[in-house]
Amino acid sequence: MSVLLIEAFYGGSHKQLMDLLQEELRDDCVLCTLPAKKWHWKARTAALYFMQTVPASTNYRFMPEHKLAHLEKVIAVKRHGDAYQSEGLPGQQNGRALMRNSNTHHESGLCEAQPGLDTTQLEGLPSPVTAPVRLSKSEASESTNPCQEEDKQRLTFNLSNTLSGLDDQQRPLHIAWPHRWEHDKDPETFFKVLLQLKEKDLPFHVSVLGETFTEVPDIFSEAKKALGSSVLHWGYLASKNDYFQALCMADVVISTAKHEFFGVAMIEAVYCGCYPLCPKALVYPEIFPAEYLYSTPEQLFKRLQNFCKRPDIVRKHLYKGETAGFAWAALGGKFRSLLAAEPREDL
Incomplete structure (x- = not known):
């Protein structure tokens, strides 16, 4: 057969x-x-x-x-x-x-x-x-955007040097968004919440990962400029090892998706030790316990606001859901x- x-x-x-x-x-x-x-x-x-x-x-x-x-x-x-x-x-x-x-x-x-x-x-x-989910040997797709290549040269991915010498409370909260750069992942809501944190002078770093295609929503270039020094990494990582390193260095992984059948990126991030925050909709309630779900952008902002003030909370947190069942x-x-x-x- x-x-x-x-x-x-x-x-x-x-x-x-x-x-x-x-x-x-x-x-x-x-x-x-x-x-x-x-x-x-x-x-x-x-x-x-x-x-x-x-x-x-x-x-x-x-x-x-x-x-x-x-x-x-x-x-x-x-x-x-x-x-x-x-x-x-x-x-x-x-x-x-x-x-x-x-x-x-x-x-x-x-x-x-x-x-x-x-x-x-x-x-x-x-x-x-x-x-x-499988943290496999295979490399990710190469469908990158030319503007991201420039970003990768300017933003050298070296988190260990950036964060060395800082304890759990001193290091700013590190937020990861590992999704396709398209409207169905609702980057507008994600960046709106981050800019609210920025307006309140709350310390955080952000790594915006994920693939880009022919058309990239304007919000990405606008948000990158507005977030300024809060950006730790910006752009698609073709190497799986680099990608998982970025997730391992992050504290919180966020989804703002409007369209999601499963959400492999979120499960991968949890495997890498991230605290997940997902919409209380789509497939997420079937996978994640209630404490990791939010209903409105306002709720997401409040959760992140607390984590920015006390990043040690998420760094000491042990995920309460089940992940073994998703492994190969x-x-x-x-x-x-x-x-x-x-x-x-x-x-």
């Missing part, structure tokens, strides 16, 4: 999960992806792209007998068509050559396989309107069991 992995938003935690599954399911694993851009368009149109690019195979998972028989008939018919040049696999349109075991990334998408499986890729198709050690067997399950007739 072959495992087919499809990811229409191959970046961030989505990429992390796909890479992890492909690494752990080494035998007979095919990964088909699209770049991590234009989330809403991917949700609407990615299926149209994948239906033309996913390699046809009777070996994929969860295929009942009646569907296998139908697929075999379809493949048999297509074998005799001019547009299909290889037995059992879709051919390239307009005479493009078949690619085997492709590991080449394109803006329009990617299909790659472990040794032993054939894959195809249609380079000419337009893209749609052009996870479990706990979930790996469940994924393998799911992907190896017998097909059912109701599928």
Whole structure:
């Protein structure tokens, strides 16, 4: 049996999960992806792209007998068509050559396989309107913004020197925001709260992490200027080691998201010892105990105000929730069991 992995938003935690599954399911694993851009368009149109690019195979998972028989008939018919040049696999349109075991990334998408499986890729198709947690070895996606590269040169990431010689009470509270630089993560609310702290002359440092894409909300450049010396780090960290170092040095991790199905970044930060503050909405109440949730920006401000005055409170705090269940050690067997399950007739 072959495992087919499809990811229409191959970046961030989505990429992390796909890479992890492909690494752990080494035998007979095919990964088909699209770049991590234009989330809403991917949700609407990615299926149209994948239906033309996913390699046809009777070996994929969860295929009942009646569907296998139908697929075999379809493949048999297509074998005799001019547009299909290889037995059992879709051919390239307009005479493009078949690619085997492709590991080449394109803006329009990617299909790659472990040794032993054939894959195809249609380079000419337009893209749609052009996870479990594991502190893994894999590197994060490289989709950075040019302005962030400049920031990284100016803001050398050396927290140990910055904070050396200060005890728990002297060191300003270190706040981390490790999310995509997009509006659905509500950076406006986050920076509004930080600027309120700044107006009251409360001491804190902030590390604004996470990926950027083609369009970056204006609030980021505005906030960076307004926060001034409070900024400890600003920009995406391509190295996982640097990223986890930043989280390990932070005291509090904050989410202001308006759209979140799970929130891998928040769980990772908790693993790294951060005190989480999340909206009392979306998926967060299912994961975090009540004391780590806030209902309004005003509540978030008050919590941070207290922590700025007494940073030692969060530094001595032991997280009261459960994190072990999100690790690969706990979930790996469940994924393998799911992907190896017998097909059912109701599928």
